[in-house]
Amino acid sequence: MLRHDLLVVGAGGAGLRAALAAARSGVDVAILSKVHPLRSHTGAAEGGINAAFSEQDSWENHAYDTVRESDWLADQDAVEVLTREGPDAVYELDHMGAIFSRGPDGRFLLRPFGPEGIPRTVFAGDTTGHVVLQTLYQQVLKDRLRVYEEWLVLDLILEDGFCAGVLAYEIPTGTVHAVAARAVILATGGAGRLYASTTNAFICTGDGMAIALRNGIPLKDMEMVQFHPTTLPGSGILITEGARAEGGYLLNARGERFMGRYAPRMMEQAGRDVVCRAEQTEVDEGRGVNGCVLLDLRHLGEAKIMSRLAHTRELCVTFAGVDPVHEPVPVRPGAHYFMGGIHTDLVGRTTIPGLYAVGECACVSVHGANRLGGNSLLELLVFGRRVGENAAEFARNQKGVEISEARVRDAERELARIVSRSDGERWAALRDILGNTMSREMGIFRTGEGMRQCLAVIKELQERYKRVRLDDRGRVYNYDLVSAIELGFMLDVAEAVVVSGLARQESRGAHYRRDYPKRDDDNWLRHTVVHRDPLGNLHLDYLPVRITRWLPAARVY
């Protein structure tokens, strides 16, 4: 059996940062990922990383902006950790070899990101995530860490209440393995693919969240799904917030900068949830252009676009057939980021000893109900390091547990059952229904009635999923099977999202209900915690929000 002190599942920014921190504290670390690390979705992050670098700024400012953007749902002690450790975490990445954009003095160039317009966001053109991922992977090569590439995690192995490893499916050969570990970190990323239109890569299917849920481990604030205001129609490809940070306008069909009606002070720089709702309202009231609004960058000029937004221009030309130097780009909101995730404490511990979670699949929580742009890359650097070090410490003091080979045989039988089924539906048909229903009912605007219908659809899809049929019966690179397994994960995560959202009878951040349009701090200034019992039923609990300094106030733009 394969055995390591610490196993990190997922090789995006959070997983790699955690693995490096753990390895450098002296334990034997392995990384397991369903794709090669460089294919991870961290690489698609564009805009930048926030931290209070400048002398006019402070971690308190950054923390306050983060808390206000979260609509006061973020835990302020967690936000304090994030913002205090921010600058060092980024300097550390610079010392590892990241190439960030520089000013004439050779120091970091900062971009004003988010509502307050304070220059706080370090960036690498508009491919910051790419640079972060390449840099971390280079360090993984330097440290010669073992990577199980193209291994899909199937389940956790819990023994005597401890996490003892994972079951995984080796995609190149179709073999099921048990990987024993004294501690496991889940860093499996988000679940944007629950939605028909998303900025996320095809691999963002909520695997880790679903596996936690299935093992009775609570998920937190799952109803909080961020939509991004500027995605390309059809493909959902992300156009960075940096485009607006650099001065881009949003226009409706009449050529008006409509944000003036919704956020007179902040205009296009208002909170992402606010801008999304404004865009959708323009479209719904007939002032859209084929279901979109227009992002106008022309006044920035070709030189600025090429130096700051070169990748954005390439994306617009390639995937929308529009050159932003000469024409406005049609954009619309798309599912972008899960603020919620596996419930953890400040060092990534879940409710199971030995099991940790970090990054988008986790919820510490620093994003609350609406994430501040530029904070997700920061989160994976700061908490990746913390969680890696902490899990390593735990692993060092833990005895290994034997894993019964029966778990492997059970998993093999289960997969064989799926592969051999001769009649039934294709997974893609079910996924389309899921995506369309989630986009319609769990999107920017929600209602109790709509969410109830959505839940009914998900329940039905879960039943139909039991009869999914595959075309591919082989063992080598059976992506048909991989996609079917992923759909199973997605359906379970979707249920948690809808159940959590249905219960929250208020509007806060990304969770906007037409039937409860006001924020209700008296009743709902609290975290939603959902867990599944052994019979498969979901239960809701609530946790108080940790407020240390900043009392809730209205968000005004």
Next chain:
Amino acid sequence: MLVTLRVRRFNPETDLEPRFQEYTVDVPEHFTVLDALITIRERIDGTLAFRYSCRMAICGACGMRINGLAGLACKTALRSALNDGTVTLEPMGNMPVAKDLVVNMEPFWHHLRTVRPYIEPHPARIGPQNEYRISPELVDELSEVVRCIMCGACFSDCTVDEIDINFLGPAALARAGWLVRDPRDSRAADRLRELSKPHGIWDCTRCFFCVQVCPKDVKPMEQILRLRRLAVEAGITDNNGARHTQAFVDSVKETGWLDEFTLVPKSWGWNPVALLPELPTAVRMLVRKRAPSPVHPRQPGVDEVRNLFEKTERKRSVKDDA
């Protein structure tokens, strides 16, 4: 629009050799090659295997040969790739096929690891408390290489790797080209020495394929040529590649034209042991009257050629100073 995708397929569990399969699908005009492939695996044939993830030309997963040239399926508009309504898709080259369009990229990753693709600061040097100071000009220059997404397209179509799989290849060398110029790295000279060995920078034949197929416009060949310049400037000339280049320069500067007779011995550093295996070729060339004349007179007007050399060199040194 009705399109036909002609896909080279191979399943190691059932096939003895690859075969082509044609799929005809009705897809929207704006579809990419990847969109069409996804339509096939979801609606028509779930056994078709290919990698993909971000669908926005940043993850590098969907490298494949499209009408014979490597590229990203997600970045290629279907309409632009059609010949008489058909597009031909094959796995990338220079790497073993695992299944259908999926290749085993280990040879590519092996070369990347070989160039030690990470910053190695001097162990005794303490870095700054905050970020390193790097000029924006250098960041701009390096970003051309930094944007490489390791998709493997250049390696797939590299004509040198086709005959010598040990050639480090365009992507790994380009990445090394970043590290050599990175002020945080302490091993520039060592790196240039390592890269000047056989299978390194001097083995590129400048065929331009990597420049042509790179979906991120990294221009790997230009990075390799830059490394050659840096190696020569660093005095690392004790190799056939550097000597070969110098032989060209010397001959033209001296006589106004290329002295083919001495080119080979000069490249080999007049080393008799190394030259011995070339002797039969030389004899055959003599017999067939293909050998260049050992007499190599100076061309009239050679002074003008020399002037050109001096002018160019002066220009470059001014540029370097600036």
